Amino acid sequence: MSLSTVNGIVVRYANYRDNDRILDILTGEMGLVTAAARGCRRQKSPLLAAGELFVFGEFVLYGAKDRYSVNACDVRETFYPLREDVERFAAGAYMLSLVQAGATAGEKSEAQLSLLYHALSFTAYAEVNPADMAICFAMRYLSLLGFRPALTSCAVCGRDVRGEKSLRFSAPAGGAVCGACDARGPSVSALSLEAVRRMLLLEDGDIKKVCLPERVRAELRPAVNEYAEHVLERRFKAMDAL
Ligand SMILES: [Zn+2]
Known part of the structure; x- marks a missing residue:
């Protein structure tokens, strides 16, 4: 397991459990990545903005093939x-x-x-x-x-x-x-x-x-x-x- 920093855009999400989302992110470095954003639907979550469609940012992913989670995201653009x-x-x-x-x-x-x-x-x-x-x-x-x-x-x-x-x-x-x-x-x-x-x-x-x-x-x-x-x-x- 390791950390990867990638640039990407959220192209789809699916809610799961009470506060989490699975994101599909198109990244420049690793193609289409599926990653869990745990807690991103909580109002005070640091990942709140990162779990939305269209968001472009620098994502820090933890994990390996097929099992990633979003550790952090520096949101650069939301295309609001x-x-x-x-x-x-x-x-x-x-x-x-x-x-x-x-x-x-x-x-x-x-x-x-x-x-x-x-x-x-x-x-x-x-x-x-x-x-x-x-x-x-x-x-x-x-x-x-x-x-x-x-x-x-x-x-x-x-x-x-x-x-x-x-x-x-x-x-x-x-x-x-x-x-x-x-x-x-x-x-x-x-x-x-x-x-x-x-x-x-x-x-x-x-x-x-x-x-x-x-x-x-x-x-x-x-x-x-x-x-x-x-x-x-x-x-x-x-x-x-x-
Ligand atoms: Zn012809």
């Missing part, structure tokens, strides 16, 4: 405005649910943590459309996990689809599919595919610039969620609220 707005909260919760499904234990996950940190920051504090941040986060996150979708050529036949009118976004095929190939999935415009391509080129610190036209947002919301559900083999509820 997410709690004051239904849409911002839904976007943030959607991001957390993707991470919960996609992150793995024991793997360095600095890039995932950086993306989540920036996406939550802009959703909480910047003049952004929360749905745009959720869409952008999902595509970038899945790409980080190795599921970058086909965007400029057909995922089935490989033909260049830029400028093509009749396109679908097929999760099982792995992205854009041309009109000549048979694939199920929502219709998407070339403009929406181009928007995704550009989202993937940005630095994390620049994703606040994403501002989708209404039509593109309406196309990408179901397409992106279907893709996320297919890749991560999970149903995601929070996107419905956006």
